[in-house]
Amino acid sequence: MTEKKVFINDDNKADIICPDCRSVKTLDISLYKESSTASIMKFECSCGHTSMILVERRKFYRKGTNISGIYISGVEEEQPMTVKDLSLIGLKFKTESDIKITVGDKLFVKFPLDDEETVFVRKEAVVKSVSDEFIGAEFCTTDPESPSDEAIRFYVIP
Numbered sequence: 001m002t003e004k005k006v007f008i009n010d011d012n013k014a015d016i017i018c019p020d021c022r023s024v025k026t027l028d029i030s031l032y033k034e035s036s037t038a039s040i041m042k043f044e045c046s047c048g049h050t051s052m053i054l055v056e057r058r059k060f061y062r063k064g065t066n067i068s069g070i071y072i073s074g075v076e077e078e079q080p081m082t083v084k085d086l087s088l089i090g091l092k093f094k095t096e097s098d099i100k101i102t103v104g105d106k107l108f109v110k111f112p113l114d115d116e117e118t119v120f121v122r123k124e125a126v127v128k129s130v131s132d133e134f135i136g137a138e139f140c141t142t143d144p145e146s147p148s149d150e151a152i153r154f155y156v157i158p
Helices: 147-156
Strands: 002-007 013-017 024-028 039-044 050-056 063-073 079-086 090-095 106-112 120-131 134-139
Touching: 002 013, 013 050, 063 090, 079 106, 079 147, 090 120, 106 134, 120 147
Parallel strands: 002 050
Antiparallel strands: 013 024, 039 050, 063 079, 063 106, 079 090, 090 134, 106 120, 120 134
16 A cells, blocks of 8 residues: 655645546545644545555645755854755754754755755745754745745755
């Protein structure tokens, strides 16, 4: 049995594509919208193929990464970081220093995408979560016309 991730849209529905016959079925999955934990549901296609579906409540897909970069917090010098995942609107990174970072802090992040183009991303972000050495941050601005944002879009969209 295979597992596939689906995203809840604004109508509390998700399009599920059968990996066997490629047919698309739209399901109402509003029951999973308010869940505080990852939700897994069993889906059986009309062709008979069964799949396990991971219901994702995030609005944007996150791509797992392991990219070295730097961040600057306030007037501090550049500090090393490792970007652990990236989305169109933010990132999660692991710090490699003891600099105290709190929710609401503004940071400047710089890192190269590890794709064929090797675009260097430079963005301002605000800290949304702190868990030990892991920081979740949302980009302060996004602009589809920006070369960095366009590169991120091509990088993260599966």
